[in-house]
Amino acid sequence: MLLRDFGHGDILLLIYATRWTIALSLIAFAGGGLFGFAFTILRILPIRLLNYLSSAYIQIIQGTPLLLQLFVVFFGLAILGWDVSAWTAAAVALIAYTSAFLAEIWRGCIQAIPKPQWEASSSLGLGIFQLLWYVIMPQAIKISIPPTVGFLVQVIKGTALTSVIGFVELTRTAQLINNVTLEPFAVYSVIAVIYFSLCFPLTSLSRRLERRLNVSSAN
Amino acid sequence: MSLVQIEKVYKKFGDLQVLEDISLNVEEGQQIAIIGRSGSGKSTLLRCINGLEPINQGNIHVDGDLVNGQKTNLKLLRQKVGIVFQSYNLFPHLTVERNITLAPTVVKKFALADARALAHEVLRQVGLEDKIDSYPDQLSGGQQQRVAIARSLAMQPKVMLFDEITSALDPELIGEVLKVLEYLAQQGMTMILVTHEMGFAQRVADRVVFMHEGRIWESGPPEQLFASPETPELDSFIRAIL
Ligand SMILES: Nc1ncnc2c1ncn2[C@@H]1O[C@H](COP(=O)(O)OP(=O)(O)O)[C@@H](O)[C@H]1O
């Protein structure tokens, strides 16, 4: 195998590969957020069966490694005769993973709103969806921001695992470049900087949002 | 039929019998004061009347509607029953105005302009029109409690339940809240109020109900009840308080 030096071209390749990491993360946020919200509601509605189903789903996903979920979707569905692309498998597994964790985080935030708030609003005649929407969720959103953002940062880093099913995102690209340059320190330093520059804005945005929401309600 | 009709109600929390054989009728325009030691079941009784707590036996009717039925529409029922809690329970993320207009617009589908006019009206009744744009945490306890009363009034309930609404207040703030209650009583609002303010109960209530160990131990007109209690339990309760 031919060795070459780690150079500008490689850095460009890495930046280029960052697109896939970003794309996967956005898919996971959007899909995971949507389904996570749905599972949160199913967990909270006063309907036992839905609570159990939703909670079973959350526990199964939370109780198994993301790596395994990727294998199950990619190889498992192939065995059942469904040929899924690495893209589809990565998206499905990341959405499932993200939705379960977000659902659990959000359920906790909603149930952290004191019981008197629920009782006062239902005593005024508000139905369950009305009181969730107007009274409970606006208060829950505020406390949900730090854990939500903290978890999304985990998801960005978690997208690296999709390399095991052949998806060439940032980490996988770095491995390939390292194979031909044998300069692990340089290669992995660059992707560390890239991951950091993806995650850092999120955490600082979270801090700013939190501060703003605190100001607007407490004055 | 009485506006509020409570017949032979029993209620348990687990093994604990909290309400036992409670029967009570409240006519339109009447004011009923409920007194009794802590833990005697006063709050639970109020919470059963608007369906916040289910009962195990008996029947509760409000304005002809069965509260504890399988098919009861609690949303509709609760529009007829206002409740104000000891801890105000205003919505902290909403202004005073929105606290008040929320239920009329969302539940009763009032136009926002009408709901706002209503908010002004009920705030005037509790003397807080100037606080309409404040947030709850900018108000004193007494003011918050008056907003909570206004919020409840805005739903134009047929009966209002008050659960020790002055107990969490500093002594100098109790008067302003009691004044609002007296005003409502003069307006003919039907109310059931749990209170420790014996002087107030005596002044305002048509009838006083003394609860003890989950039962209605004694009840009657305030003068009679306070002046000549029939049971040693009420006698010692009154002595302890006065
Ligand atoms: N949600 C609950 N679960 C279990 N026990 C309760 C609950 N609410 C009240 N109780 C019990 O029921 C009894 C009556 O309580 P309550 O109605 O609050 O009395 P009061 O308002 O007269 O002080 C008390 O012994 C109390 O501990």
Ligand SMILES: [Mg+2]
């Ligand atoms: Mg009580």
